[in-house]
Amino acid sequence: MPGTRKLGRASDHRRAMLRGMVTYLLENGRIETTVARAKEVRSMAEKYITIAKVNSLANKRMALAYITKEDVVKKLFDEIAPQYVSRNGGYTRIVRTGPRRGDAAEMCIIELVTDEKKDKRAARAAAARKPRATRRTRRVETPAEEPAAPAPVAEEAPAAEEAPAEEAIAE
Numbered sequence: 001m002p003g004t005r006k007l008g009r010a011s012d013h014r015r016a017m018l019r020g021m022v023t024y025l026l027e028n029g030r031i032e033t034t035v036a037r038a039k040e041v042r043s044m045a046e047k048y049i050t051i052a053k054v055n056s057l058a059n060k061r062m063a064l065a066y067i068t069k070e071d072v073v074k075k076l077f078d079e080i081a082p083q084y085v086s087r088n089g090g091y092t093r094i095v096r097t098g099p100r101r102g103d104a105a106e107m108c109i110i111e112l113v114t115d116e117k118k119d120k121r122a123a124r125a126a127a128a129r130k131p132r133a134t135r136r137t138r139r140v141e142t143p144a145e146e147p148a149a150p151a152p153v154a155e156e157a158p159a160a161e162e163a164p165a166e167e168a169i170a171e
Contacts (some may be wrong), residue, residue, distance in 0.1 A: 003040050018044055023068045026076050031112035035096065035132075038110040044091045045112075049091045052081035080112065 007014055021041045025031050026048070031041070048066065051059045055077055058114050063073045096108045 003043055005036050005040055007040065019066055019068055022048065023072050025110060025112070026067065026080060027069065027072045032097070032107055033111050035094070035106045035108045036107060038094050038108050041095065041110055046089060048076065049081055049084060051088070052071050052076045053085060055081075061065065068155075083099070083115070 001117065007017070009017060014030055017037075018040055021031060021033065021037065022044045025041060025045050031038070033041070034060045044066075051062055052128055060073065060077060063076060067073050067076070091113055093113050094108050094110050096106065098107060127156065
């Protein structure tokens with residue numbers, strides 16, 4: 001187990017706590033915790049991201065032995081590790097946020113690093129794909145809906161002349 005911090009826990013409790021925190025970090029992307037815990041979580045999370053960069057059955061079993069949720073292992077191998085293929089470590093960032101109110105413990109946020117340059121490039125590419133409205137652009141007018149024609153009225157049969165009918169009866 002990396003690090004020598006005991007974190008005020010028995011070894012089995014410490015191992016279970018770190019497993020849960022690594023799982024939560026990989027599931028959600030960030031955790032708010034103390035600096036000492038974050039440094040321990042960082043080493044374990046980076047170890048399993050490095051393992052996941054090689055997608056093999058043995059590596060999946062190693063990850064499943066430590067990470068407590070199967071869907072997080074799937075996410076690790078399918079989504080998280082491919083982001084860091086060209087990176088040799090440094091997958092997490094620790095940002096200190098100041099002392100905790102109750103006991104003044106130094107708090108921080110540990111999060112997975114995203115490639116900001118790649119994000120900026122993707123945003124520029126998306127902006128370039130949007131059509132820009134200019135004065136020369138023609139507006140295509142959609143034809144206005146025509147009012148519905150009134151329902152066809154059944155044509156009335158021409159009224160039979162009554163006089164000839166009376167003449168037919170009289171004869």
